[in-house]
Amino acid sequence: MAHYTDPAGVNDATLHYLDVIYRLTQQGEMANTTDIAEKLGVTPSGASVMLKRLAERKLIQLVPYKGATLTPQGRRLALRTIRRHRLVELFLHRVMGFAWHEVDDHAHALETALTDALEDRMDEMLGHPTRCPHGHLIPRKDGSLPEANDVPLLSLPIGSAGVIRCVDTDNSDWLKYLGEQGLYPGVSIVLKDIAPYDGPVTIQTPEGLVAIGQNLAKLIYVEVS
Amino acid sequence: MAHYTDPAGVNDATLHYLDVIYRLTQQGEMANTTDIAEKLGVTPSGASVMLKRLAERKLIQLVPYKGATLTPQGRRLALRTIRRHRLVELFLHRVMGFAWHEVDDHAHALETALTDALEDRMDEMLGHPTRCPHGHLIPRKDGSLPEANDVPLLSLPIGSAGVIRCVDTDNSDWLKYLGEQGLYPGVSIVLKDIAPYDGPVTIQTPEGLVAIGQNLAKLIYVEVS
DNA sequence: ATCTTGATTTAAGCGCGCTCAAATTGTATG
Protein backbone atom coordinates (compact mmCIF):
# COMPACT_ATOMS: atom_id res chain seq x y z
CA MET A 1 0.00 0.00 0.00
CA ALA A 2 1.41 3.35 -1.00
CA HIS A 3 2.10 5.78 1.79
CA TYR A 4 -0.45 8.25 0.53
CA THR A 5 -3.25 5.71 0.78
CA ASP A 6 -5.44 5.48 3.82
CA PRO A 7 -4.08 2.99 6.33
CA ALA A 8 -7.32 1.03 6.25
CA GLY A 9 -6.90 0.61 2.49
CA VAL A 10 -9.87 2.86 1.87
CA ASN A 11 -8.65 4.71 -1.15
CA ASP A 12 -10.29 7.02 -3.63
CA ALA A 13 -11.53 4.33 -5.97
CA THR A 14 -13.20 2.43 -3.16
CA LEU A 15 -14.95 5.53 -1.88
CA HIS A 16 -16.19 6.45 -5.32
CA TYR A 17 -17.67 3.00 -5.82
CA LEU A 18 -19.39 3.11 -2.45
CA ASP A 19 -20.69 6.59 -3.14
CA VAL A 20 -22.19 5.54 -6.46
CA ILE A 21 -23.69 2.36 -5.03
CA TYR A 22 -25.25 4.35 -2.22
CA ARG A 23 -26.94 6.70 -4.63
CA LEU A 24 -28.11 3.90 -6.90
CA THR A 25 -29.64 2.00 -4.02
CA GLN A 26 -31.47 5.04 -2.65
CA GLN A 27 -34.58 4.68 -4.79
CA GLY A 28 -34.68 1.18 -6.16
CA GLU A 29 -33.37 -2.11 -4.93
CA MET A 30 -29.88 -3.28 -5.81
CA ALA A 31 -27.33 -1.40 -7.88
CA ASN A 32 -26.53 -3.32 -11.02
CA THR A 33 -23.09 -3.60 -12.53
CA THR A 34 -23.78 -1.70 -15.72
CA ASP A 35 -25.22 1.32 -13.92
CA ILE A 36 -22.32 1.44 -11.51
CA ALA A 37 -19.84 1.16 -14.36
CA GLU A 38 -21.56 3.87 -16.31
CA LYS A 39 -21.63 6.32 -13.40
CA LEU A 40 -17.94 5.74 -12.82
CA GLY A 41 -16.95 5.95 -16.47
CA VAL A 42 -15.61 2.42 -16.46
CA THR A 43 -16.40 -0.76 -18.40
CA PRO A 44 -18.86 -3.23 -16.84
CA SER A 45 -16.15 -5.88 -16.74
CA GLY A 46 -13.88 -3.61 -14.77
CA ALA A 47 -16.65 -2.74 -12.37
CA SER A 48 -17.52 -6.42 -11.99
CA VAL A 49 -14.02 -7.26 -10.81
CA MET A 50 -13.95 -4.31 -8.45
CA LEU A 51 -17.33 -5.23 -7.01
CA LYS A 52 -16.04 -8.67 -6.18
CA ARG A 53 -13.15 -7.09 -4.30
CA LEU A 54 -15.47 -4.75 -2.42
CA ALA A 55 -17.56 -7.77 -1.43
CA GLU A 56 -14.46 -9.57 -0.14
CA ARG A 57 -13.74 -6.53 1.96
CA LYS A 58 -17.29 -6.70 3.35
CA LEU A 59 -18.11 -3.24 2.06
CA ILE A 60 -20.91 -4.44 -0.17
CA GLN A 61 -23.16 -7.44 -0.38
CA LEU A 62 -22.95 -8.86 -3.87
CA VAL A 63 -25.45 -11.20 -5.49
CA PRO A 64 -23.83 -12.36 -8.74
CA TYR A 65 -25.78 -11.47 -11.86
CA LYS A 66 -28.18 -9.50 -9.66
CA GLY A 67 -26.52 -6.50 -8.11
CA ALA A 68 -24.95 -4.96 -5.05
CA THR A 69 -26.07 -3.30 -1.83
CA LEU A 70 -23.98 -1.68 0.85
CA THR A 71 -23.13 -3.41 4.09
CA PRO A 72 -23.39 -1.30 7.24
CA GLN A 73 -19.65 -0.70 7.01
CA GLY A 74 -19.89 0.29 3.36
CA ARG A 75 -22.82 2.57 4.08
CA ARG A 76 -20.83 4.26 6.83
CA LEU A 77 -18.03 5.08 4.42
CA ALA A 78 -20.43 6.19 1.70
CA LEU A 79 -22.23 8.52 4.08
CA ARG A 80 -18.94 9.92 5.28
CA THR A 81 -17.92 10.73 1.71
CA ILE A 82 -21.31 12.28 0.97
CA ARG A 83 -21.15 14.29 4.18
CA ARG A 84 -17.75 15.61 3.21
CA HIS A 85 -18.79 16.35 -0.33
CA ARG A 86 -21.74 18.42 0.81
CA LEU A 87 -19.88 20.15 3.60
CA VAL A 88 -17.15 21.12 1.17
CA GLU A 89 -19.73 22.37 -1.31
CA LEU A 90 -21.28 24.60 1.31
CA PHE A 91 -17.88 25.77 2.50
CA LEU A 92 -16.85 26.67 -1.02
CA HIS A 93 -20.11 28.55 -1.51
CA ARG A 94 -20.44 30.37 1.80
CA VAL A 95 -16.86 30.87 2.90
CA MET A 96 -15.00 31.03 -0.38
CA GLY A 97 -17.63 32.70 -2.51
CA PHE A 98 -18.04 30.17 -5.30
CA ALA A 99 -21.35 30.12 -7.14
CA TRP A 100 -23.62 27.16 -6.49
CA HIS A 101 -23.10 25.82 -9.99
CA GLU A 102 -19.33 25.78 -9.55
CA VAL A 103 -18.94 23.90 -6.30
CA ASP A 104 -19.64 20.30 -7.29
CA ASP A 105 -16.47 19.78 -9.33
CA HIS A 106 -14.16 21.27 -6.73
CA ALA A 107 -15.91 19.41 -3.94
CA HIS A 108 -15.46 16.17 -5.81
CA ALA A 109 -11.73 16.82 -6.01
CA LEU A 110 -11.49 17.52 -2.29
CA GLU A 111 -13.98 15.13 -0.73
CA THR A 112 -11.63 12.16 -0.44
CA ALA A 113 -8.65 14.28 0.64
CA LEU A 114 -10.32 15.73 3.71
CA THR A 115 -9.00 14.79 7.12
CA ASP A 116 -11.29 14.27 10.12
CA ALA A 117 -10.16 17.50 11.74
CA LEU A 118 -10.81 19.43 8.55
CA GLU A 119 -14.28 17.97 8.25
CA ASP A 120 -15.06 18.90 11.84
CA ARG A 121 -13.70 22.41 11.49
CA MET A 122 -15.74 23.08 8.37
CA ASP A 123 -18.81 21.74 10.12
CA GLU A 124 -18.21 24.12 13.02
CA MET A 125 -17.51 27.12 10.83
CA LEU A 126 -20.74 26.49 8.95
CA GLY A 127 -22.76 26.08 12.13
CA HIS A 128 -23.47 22.35 11.72
CA PRO A 129 -25.47 22.81 8.54
CA THR A 130 -28.04 20.29 7.34
CA ARG A 131 -27.99 20.97 3.60
CA CYS A 132 -25.55 21.64 0.77
CA PRO A 133 -26.03 24.65 -1.53
CA HIS A 134 -28.35 22.58 -3.71
CA GLY A 135 -30.43 21.52 -0.74
CA HIS A 136 -29.26 17.93 -0.40
CA LEU A 137 -29.19 16.69 3.16
CA ILE A 138 -25.83 16.51 4.87
CA PRO A 139 -25.53 13.22 6.76
CA ARG A 140 -24.52 13.66 10.39
CA LYS A 141 -21.27 12.23 11.71
CA ASP A 142 -23.12 9.21 13.05
CA GLY A 143 -24.58 8.49 9.64
CA SER A 144 -28.10 9.64 10.41
CA LEU A 145 -29.91 12.03 8.11
CA PRO A 146 -31.63 15.28 9.11
CA GLU A 147 -35.42 15.35 8.84
CA ALA A 148 -36.92 16.76 5.67
CA ASN A 149 -40.37 17.29 4.21
CA ASP A 150 -39.37 17.78 0.61
CA VAL A 151 -41.91 16.97 -2.07
CA PRO A 152 -41.48 17.21 -5.83
CA LEU A 153 -42.80 20.50 -7.13
CA LEU A 154 -44.54 18.71 -9.99
CA SER A 155 -46.46 16.50 -7.58
CA LEU A 156 -48.35 19.52 -6.20
CA PRO A 157 -51.70 20.88 -7.37
CA ILE A 158 -51.67 24.13 -9.26
CA GLY A 159 -51.79 27.08 -6.86
CA SER A 160 -49.69 25.43 -4.18
CA ALA A 161 -47.32 27.67 -2.26
CA GLY A 162 -44.07 26.55 -0.72
CA VAL A 163 -40.37 27.10 -0.27
CA ILE A 164 -37.78 25.55 -2.54
CA ARG A 165 -35.71 23.14 -0.48
CA CYS A 166 -33.68 21.21 -3.02
CA VAL A 167 -32.64 21.38 -6.65
CA ASP A 168 -31.65 17.83 -7.40
CA THR A 169 -28.92 17.98 -10.00
CA ASP A 170 -25.19 18.48 -10.30
CA ASN A 171 -25.46 19.80 -13.84
CA SER A 172 -23.61 23.09 -13.80
CA ASP A 173 -25.46 24.65 -16.74
CA TRP A 174 -28.89 23.84 -15.37
CA LEU A 175 -27.95 25.14 -11.95
CA LYS A 176 -26.61 28.36 -13.37
CA TYR A 177 -29.78 28.89 -15.39
CA LEU A 178 -32.13 28.08 -12.54
CA GLY A 179 -30.15 30.37 -10.26
CA GLU A 180 -30.50 33.18 -12.76
CA GLN A 181 -34.27 32.60 -12.80
CA GLY A 182 -34.34 32.99 -9.02
CA LEU A 183 -35.05 29.33 -8.39
CA TYR A 184 -32.86 28.02 -5.59
CA PRO A 185 -33.26 26.73 -2.02
CA GLY A 186 -34.91 29.14 0.39
CA VAL A 187 -36.99 30.94 -2.20
CA SER A 188 -40.75 31.12 -1.65
CA ILE A 189 -42.75 30.20 -4.71
CA VAL A 190 -46.23 29.48 -5.95
CA LEU A 191 -46.89 26.88 -8.62
CA LYS A 192 -48.98 28.77 -11.14
CA ASP A 193 -49.36 26.39 -14.05
CA ILE A 194 -48.20 23.17 -15.63
CA ALA A 195 -48.97 23.22 -19.34
CA PRO A 196 -50.01 19.88 -20.83
CA TYR A 197 -48.03 17.75 -23.27
CA ASP A 198 -44.77 18.40 -21.46
CA GLY A 199 -45.32 22.14 -21.69
CA PRO A 200 -43.78 24.89 -19.59
CA VAL A 201 -44.15 25.10 -15.84
CA THR A 202 -44.98 28.58 -14.60
CA ILE A 203 -43.75 29.59 -11.17
CA GLN A 204 -44.32 32.71 -9.14
CA THR A 205 -41.12 33.89 -7.45
CA PRO A 206 -40.45 36.99 -5.35
CA GLU A 207 -39.03 38.52 -8.51
CA GLY A 208 -41.91 37.67 -10.80
CA LEU A 209 -43.21 34.87 -12.98
CA VAL A 210 -40.84 32.41 -14.59
CA ALA A 211 -41.58 29.56 -16.96
CA ILE A 212 -39.27 26.57 -17.26
CA GLY A 213 -39.42 23.18 -18.93
CA GLN A 214 -40.68 20.16 -17.07
CA ASN A 215 -37.27 18.48 -17.27
CA LEU A 216 -35.89 21.29 -15.12
CA ALA A 217 -39.01 21.68 -12.99
CA LYS A 218 -38.90 18.07 -11.90
CA LEU A 219 -35.52 18.71 -10.29
CA ILE A 220 -37.15 21.09 -7.83
CA TYR A 221 -38.34 19.93 -4.42
CA VAL A 222 -40.29 22.14 -2.07
CA GLU A 223 -41.63 22.28 1.43
CA VAL A 224 -45.29 23.11 1.26
CA SER A 225 -46.36 26.07 3.38
CA MET B 1 -5.39 5.81 -16.44
CA ALA B 2 -8.01 5.95 -13.74
CA HIS B 3 -10.63 8.66 -14.05
CA TYR B 4 -9.52 10.31 -10.83
CA THR B 5 -6.00 10.81 -12.12
CA ASP B 6 -4.90 14.01 -13.76
CA PRO B 7 -5.30 13.81 -17.53
CA ALA B 8 -1.61 14.55 -18.00
CA GLY B 9 -0.78 11.53 -15.86
CA VAL B 10 0.52 13.78 -13.12
CA ASN B 11 -0.70 11.88 -10.12
CA ASP B 12 0.02 12.09 -6.42
CA ALA B 13 3.06 9.85 -6.45
CA THR B 14 4.70 11.82 -9.23
CA LEU B 15 4.12 15.12 -7.46
CA HIS B 16 5.50 13.80 -4.21
CA TYR B 17 8.67 12.61 -5.92
CA LEU B 18 9.13 15.96 -7.64
CA ASP B 19 8.50 17.80 -4.40
CA VAL B 20 11.12 15.78 -2.56
CA ILE B 21 13.66 16.11 -5.36
CA TYR B 22 13.14 19.85 -5.44
CA ARG B 23 13.86 20.16 -1.75
CA LEU B 24 16.89 17.87 -1.91
CA THR B 25 18.39 19.84 -4.78
CA GLN B 26 17.88 23.19 -3.08
CA GLN B 27 21.11 23.20 -1.13
CA GLY B 28 23.46 20.66 -2.68
CA GLU B 29 23.79 19.28 -6.12
CA MET B 30 21.88 16.22 -7.23
CA ALA B 31 19.35 14.29 -5.20
CA ASN B 32 20.55 10.73 -4.69
CA THR B 33 18.30 7.71 -4.74
CA THR B 34 18.67 6.73 -1.11
CA ASP B 35 17.76 10.18 0.19
CA ILE B 36 14.73 10.38 -2.07
CA ALA B 37 13.61 6.92 -1.00
CA GLU B 38 14.05 7.75 2.65
CA LYS B 39 12.06 10.99 2.46
CA LEU B 40 9.24 9.15 0.73
CA GLY B 41 9.28 6.15 3.05
CA VAL B 42 10.06 3.79 0.21
CA THR B 43 12.89 1.35 -0.55
CA PRO B 44 15.78 2.60 -2.70
CA SER B 45 14.99 -0.02 -5.31
CA GLY B 46 11.45 1.21 -5.60
CA ALA B 47 12.61 4.77 -5.90
CA SER B 48 15.17 3.78 -8.52
CA VAL B 49 12.49 2.34 -10.78
CA MET B 50 10.26 5.34 -10.27
CA LEU B 51 13.11 7.73 -11.02
CA LYS B 52 13.67 6.02 -14.31
CA ARG B 53 10.03 6.53 -15.19
CA LEU B 54 10.17 10.19 -14.20
CA ALA B 55 13.20 10.60 -16.44
CA GLU B 56 11.35 8.99 -19.35
CA ARG B 57 8.60 11.51 -18.80
CA LYS B 58 11.17 14.31 -18.93
CA LEU B 59 10.33 15.46 -15.44
CA ILE B 60 13.81 14.84 -14.09
CA GLN B 61 17.28 14.50 -15.49
CA LEU B 62 18.75 11.26 -14.21
CA VAL B 63 22.45 10.37 -14.15
CA PRO B 64 22.59 6.69 -13.24
CA TYR B 65 24.51 5.95 -10.06
CA LYS B 66 24.80 9.71 -9.50
CA GLY B 67 21.46 11.29 -8.83
CA ALA B 68 18.59 13.33 -10.18
CA THR B 69 17.79 16.96 -10.87
CA LEU B 70 14.53 18.49 -12.04
CA THR B 71 13.94 19.51 -15.63
CA PRO B 72 12.21 22.85 -16.16
CA GLN B 73 8.94 20.96 -16.52
CA GLY B 74 9.54 18.99 -13.35
CA ARG B 75 10.48 22.13 -11.47
CA ARG B 76 7.27 23.80 -12.63
CA LEU B 77 5.20 20.98 -11.16
CA ALA B 78 7.25 20.89 -7.96
CA LEU B 79 6.84 24.61 -7.45
CA ARG B 80 3.13 24.34 -8.10
CA THR B 81 2.81 21.68 -5.43
CA ILE B 82 4.88 23.71 -2.98
CA ARG B 83 2.86 26.82 -3.73
CA ARG B 84 -0.34 24.94 -3.07
CA HIS B 85 1.00 23.36 0.09
CA ARG B 86 1.98 26.71 1.55
CA LEU B 87 -1.16 28.49 0.42
CA VAL B 88 -3.26 25.77 2.01
CA GLU B 89 -1.22 26.00 5.21
CA LEU B 90 -1.84 29.71 5.43
CA PHE B 91 -5.50 29.28 4.59
CA LEU B 92 -5.93 26.67 7.30
CA HIS B 93 -4.19 28.98 9.76
CA ARG B 94 -5.75 32.33 8.93
CA VAL B 95 -9.17 31.42 7.64
CA MET B 96 -9.90 28.19 9.45
CA GLY B 97 -8.13 28.90 12.72
CA PHE B 98 -5.75 25.96 12.89
CA ALA B 99 -2.58 26.42 14.92
CA TRP B 100 0.67 26.70 13.00
CA HIS B 101 1.86 23.34 14.24
CA GLU B 102 -1.28 21.60 12.96
CA VAL B 103 -1.40 22.79 9.38
CA ASP B 104 1.35 20.78 7.71
CA ASP B 105 -0.40 17.41 7.88
CA HIS B 106 -3.73 18.69 6.61
CA ALA B 107 -2.03 20.71 3.89
CA HIS B 108 -0.17 17.63 2.76
CA ALA B 109 -3.47 15.81 2.40
CA LEU B 110 -4.99 18.63 0.36
CA GLU B 111 -2.11 19.93 -1.73
CA THR B 112 -2.48 17.47 -4.61
CA ALA B 113 -6.30 17.62 -4.59
CA LEU B 114 -6.51 21.36 -5.21
CA THR B 115 -7.95 22.62 -8.47
CA ASP B 116 -6.60 25.70 -10.22
CA ALA B 117 -9.66 27.75 -9.33
CA LEU B 118 -9.35 26.77 -5.70
CA GLU B 119 -5.69 27.72 -5.64
CA ASP B 120 -6.48 31.10 -7.16
CA ARG B 121 -9.37 31.78 -4.82
CA MET B 122 -7.30 31.01 -1.77
CA ASP B 123 -4.55 33.23 -3.08
CA GLU B 124 -7.05 36.07 -3.49
CA MET B 125 -8.67 35.57 -0.10
CA LEU B 126 -5.25 35.68 1.53
CA GLY B 127 -4.21 38.80 -0.36
CA HIS B 128 -1.54 37.15 -2.52
CA PRO B 129 0.64 36.20 0.43
CA THR B 130 4.36 35.55 0.12
CA ARG B 131 4.93 33.21 3.07
CA CYS B 132 3.32 30.22 4.81
CA PRO B 133 2.68 30.30 8.57
CA HIS B 134 6.22 29.04 9.15
CA GLY B 135 7.70 31.73 6.97
CA HIS B 136 8.59 29.66 3.93
CA LEU B 137 8.29 31.54 0.68
CA ILE B 138 5.24 30.85 -1.46
CA PRO B 139 6.28 30.47 -5.10
CA ARG B 140 4.31 32.68 -7.45
CA LYS B 141 2.12 31.21 -10.18
CA ASP B 142 4.88 31.74 -12.71
CA GLY B 143 7.33 29.77 -10.57
CA SER B 144 9.34 32.73 -9.36
CA LEU B 145 10.10 33.21 -5.69
CA PRO B 146 9.49 36.37 -3.64
CA GLU B 147 12.54 38.26 -2.44
CA ALA B 148 13.80 37.52 1.05
CA ASN B 149 16.68 38.62 3.27
CA ASP B 150 16.53 35.76 5.75
CA VAL B 151 19.71 34.89 7.61
CA PRO B 152 20.20 32.11 10.17
CA LEU B 153 19.82 33.46 13.68
CA LEU B 154 22.91 31.57 14.79
CA SER B 155 25.03 33.28 12.14
CA LEU B 156 24.56 36.67 13.81
CA PRO B 157 26.80 38.29 16.39
CA ILE B 158 25.51 38.48 19.95
CA GLY B 159 23.42 41.61 20.44
CA SER B 160 21.91 41.57 16.95
CA ALA B 161 18.32 42.68 16.63
CA GLY B 162 15.92 41.50 13.99
CA VAL B 163 12.54 40.06 13.12
CA ILE B 164 11.88 36.33 12.87
CA ARG B 165 10.98 35.54 9.29
CA CYS B 166 11.06 31.76 9.10
CA VAL B 167 11.05 28.74 11.36
CA ASP B 168 12.37 26.03 9.12
CA THR B 169 10.76 22.78 10.25
CA ASP B 170 7.58 20.80 9.86
CA ASN B 171 7.99 19.08 13.20
CA SER B 172 4.73 19.66 15.00
CA ASP B 173 6.13 19.30 18.52
CA TRP B 174 8.96 21.74 17.94
CA LEU B 175 6.63 24.25 16.32
CA LYS B 176 4.18 24.03 19.20
CA TYR B 177 6.96 24.56 21.70
CA LEU B 178 8.55 27.44 19.85
CA GLY B 179 5.16 29.06 19.42
CA GLU B 180 4.55 28.81 23.14
CA GLN B 181 7.88 30.53 23.72
CA GLY B 182 6.78 33.40 21.51
CA LEU B 183 9.16 32.51 18.71
CA TYR B 184 7.39 32.71 15.36
CA PRO B 185 7.49 34.81 12.20
CA GLY B 186 6.89 38.53 12.70
CA VAL B 187 8.24 38.67 16.23
CA SER B 188 11.01 41.18 16.95
CA ILE B 189 13.92 39.67 18.86
CA VAL B 190 17.41 40.36 20.08
CA LEU B 191 20.04 37.64 20.21
CA LYS B 192 21.35 37.86 23.76
CA ASP B 193 23.67 34.93 24.11
CA ILE B 194 24.89 31.68 22.61
CA ALA B 195 26.43 29.51 25.30
CA PRO B 196 29.46 27.47 24.22
CA TYR B 197 29.61 23.69 23.84
CA ASP B 198 26.19 23.52 22.25
CA GLY B 199 24.70 25.39 25.17
CA PRO B 200 21.44 27.32 25.30
CA VAL B 201 20.63 30.24 23.02
CA THR B 202 19.11 33.18 24.87
CA ILE B 203 16.69 35.39 22.98
CA GLN B 204 14.92 38.58 23.97
CA THR B 205 11.31 38.59 22.83
CA PRO B 206 8.57 41.16 23.44
CA GLU B 207 7.40 38.88 26.24
CA GLY B 208 10.76 38.45 27.92
CA LEU B 209 13.88 36.31 27.75
CA VAL B 210 13.72 32.76 26.47
CA ALA B 211 16.47 30.16 26.26
CA ILE B 212 16.30 27.30 23.77
CA GLY B 213 18.67 24.63 22.54
CA GLN B 214 20.84 25.20 19.51
CA ASN B 215 19.08 22.43 17.59
CA LEU B 216 15.90 24.51 17.76
CA ALA B 217 17.64 27.87 17.43
CA LYS B 218 19.21 26.88 14.16
CA LEU B 219 15.75 26.49 12.65
CA ILE B 220 15.14 30.21 13.11
CA TYR B 221 15.84 32.69 10.34
CA VAL B 222 15.62 36.43 10.83
CA GLU B 223 15.70 39.67 8.93
CA VAL B 224 18.24 41.93 10.58
CA SER B 225 16.96 45.37 11.51
C1' DA C 1 46.10 -2.36 -9.27
C1' DT C 2 43.05 -4.98 -6.41
C1' DC C 3 39.86 -5.39 -2.86
C1' DT C 4 36.12 -4.15 -0.14
C1' DT C 5 32.08 -1.84 0.88
C1' DG C 6 28.05 0.81 0.39
C1' DA C 7 25.03 2.77 -2.94
C1' DT C 8 22.39 1.71 -6.80
C1' DT C 9 20.14 -0.81 -10.22
C1' DT C 10 17.96 -4.99 -12.03
C1' DA C 11 15.01 -8.96 -11.61
C1' DA C 12 10.92 -11.19 -10.17
C1' DG C 13 6.72 -10.72 -8.34
C1' DC C 14 2.41 -8.56 -6.10
C1' DG C 15 -1.98 -5.83 -5.57
C1' DC C 16 -4.78 -2.48 -7.61
C1' DG C 17 -7.87 -0.86 -11.09
C1' DC C 18 -8.34 -0.74 -15.60
C1' DT C 19 -8.99 -2.60 -20.82
C1' DC C 20 -10.83 -5.82 -24.50
C1' DA C 21 -12.42 -10.26 -25.88
C1' DA C 22 -14.61 -14.47 -24.78
C1' DA C 23 -17.57 -17.25 -22.05
C1' DT C 24 -21.50 -17.51 -19.26
C1' DT C 25 -25.96 -16.53 -17.23
C1' DG C 26 -30.71 -14.88 -16.74
C1' DT C 27 -34.66 -13.55 -19.01
C1' DA C 28 -37.87 -12.19 -22.38
C1' DT C 29 -40.09 -13.92 -26.46
C1' DG C 30 -42.06 -16.89 -30.06
Next chain:
DNA sequence: CATACAATTTGAGCGCGCTTAAATCAAGAT
Protein backbone atom coordinates in the same frame (compact mmCIF):
# COMPACT_ATOMS: atom_id res chain seq x y z
C1' DC D 1 -39.89 -25.21 -24.28
C1' DA D 2 -36.33 -23.54 -27.05
C1' DT D 3 -34.03 -19.69 -28.58
C1' DA D 4 -32.25 -15.18 -28.83
C1' DC D 5 -30.39 -11.36 -26.55
C1' DA D 6 -28.69 -8.38 -23.11
C1' DA D 7 -26.36 -8.26 -18.85
C1' DT D 8 -22.68 -10.06 -16.37
C1' DT D 9 -18.62 -12.46 -15.31
C1' DT D 10 -14.21 -14.56 -16.49
C1' DG D 11 -9.71 -14.53 -18.69
C1' DA D 12 -5.67 -12.42 -20.36
C1' DG D 13 -3.02 -8.64 -20.13
C1' DC D 14 -1.30 -3.79 -18.98
C1' DG D 15 0.66 0.25 -16.31
C1' DC D 16 1.66 1.87 -11.86
C1' DG D 17 4.17 1.87 -7.60
C1' DC D 18 5.66 -0.99 -4.41
C1' DT D 19 8.42 -5.16 -2.19
C1' DT D 20 12.61 -8.43 -1.49
C1' DA D 21 16.62 -10.64 -3.29
C1' DA D 22 20.34 -10.64 -6.41
C1' DA D 23 23.50 -8.37 -9.39
C1' DT D 24 26.23 -4.46 -10.47
C1' DC D 25 28.69 -0.28 -9.99
C1' DA D 26 31.64 3.53 -7.99
C1' DA D 27 35.05 4.88 -5.07
C1' DG D 28 38.11 4.76 -1.26
C1' DA D 29 41.54 1.95 1.32
C1' DT D 30 45.25 -1.17 1.03
